[in-house]
Amino acid sequence: MPRVGLNQRAVVAEAARLADEVGLQQLTLAALAGRLGVALPSLYKHVRGADALIQKLSALATAELATELTTAAAGRAGGDALRAMADAYRDYARRHPGRYPATQRVPDPADPEHVVAGERAVGAIYAVLRGYGLTGDDAVDATRALRSALHGFVSLEAAGGFGLPREVDRSYHQLVAGLDVSFRSWPVDAP
């Protein structure tokens, strides 16, 4: 009986592909094992269990997203960088409907790769905000605002929450333009 020759990387990579096809909720060890041509319990040689698998998938997706955000913002500044990054963000979420929700898991402190990926993603946002002259507490608030707006939009869109016929692209464009305006006069009012 020849071996399939799996390792953790391959298992997680296939899990990511499967998640994108069927959705993160429907990602099941049974289906994954079937995909890999292996019996279900064999997966336990490579991952600790279902939860650990998703955590690893989160690390992978976060790293991918961080890279795409960084690339998008490279060589741009201010509103240009913001728009490019926002587009990259939404684009990733739409191309990877299964991986994207996994990126919202908080990184496992025991997984250095995961932690680094998370820092890279936040760092990319920070860099864009620096272009608006934001640092310190203001940058923290602005980062949270940006993440909230992008994540909120993208997840409502994925959930089918936008019923009306009005073009979603236009709405996203407006949202990002609104963020640009806000960041220009950040912090918006005195506490």
Add this chain to the structure above:
Amino acid sequence: MPRVGLNQRAVVAEAARLADEVGLQQLTLAALAGRLGVALPSLYKHVRGADALIQKLSALATAELATELTTAAAGRAGGDALRAMADAYRDYARRHPGRYPATQRVPDPADPEHVVAGERAVGAIYAVLRGYGLTGDDAVDATRALRSALHGFVSLEAAGGFGLPREVDRSYHQLVAGLDVSFRSWPVDAP
């Protein structure tokens, strides 16, 4: 053997309480049945199944949220109304960590109560935006932006996504202030 005397309302209400305690993901028919002092299959006399239960829970939570948003905005206008509504939104999500995520399910078209609840919630937002002079497509875009920002913030907060020590209340306040600024000059740029 005396009857417990359940009905769908009671089952869904208890499901909502349980979800708030253990999380929507951990809401299980088995646990719910135990709570209600009934065997698991008995629940099928009142709900079609696990998925239908969550959909009913979504209808309940959406109705509650719509009411709270409407109440918060009543008697206020402009930035005042926006802030009151945003506070009510986050407050609901924090008081009801299990119900809140259920509100993001798209309403079941076959459930008139659910549909109405969804319309009331969106209507409350629309009313606030009318205070900014927004109507038509602009209001659609602004509604999506507002929902995205609030939902994004609240769900990142619930997921523990805000690691830094910076006060979360302050960040939320800034986010809402930023929305206020944006809505004042909406639409932000020409398409």
Add this chain to the structure above:
DNA sequence: GCCATAAAGCTAACCCTATTAGCCAACGCC
């Protein structure tokens, strides 16, 4: 008051997923 019927509960059985234990065989190294 009585009985027919609908509704509310039950048990039993089945399927699917995750997990653990323990066995066996393939691969890699010396």
Add this chain to the structure above:
DNA sequence: GGCGTTGGCTAATAGGGTTAGCTTTATGGC
């Protein structure tokens, strides 16, 4: 070529959801 490591397997357990079919309670018409 032996031999340890390790990647795969089967079997078994537990938990959740679902369906079928039975029993008993409440209820309403007469």
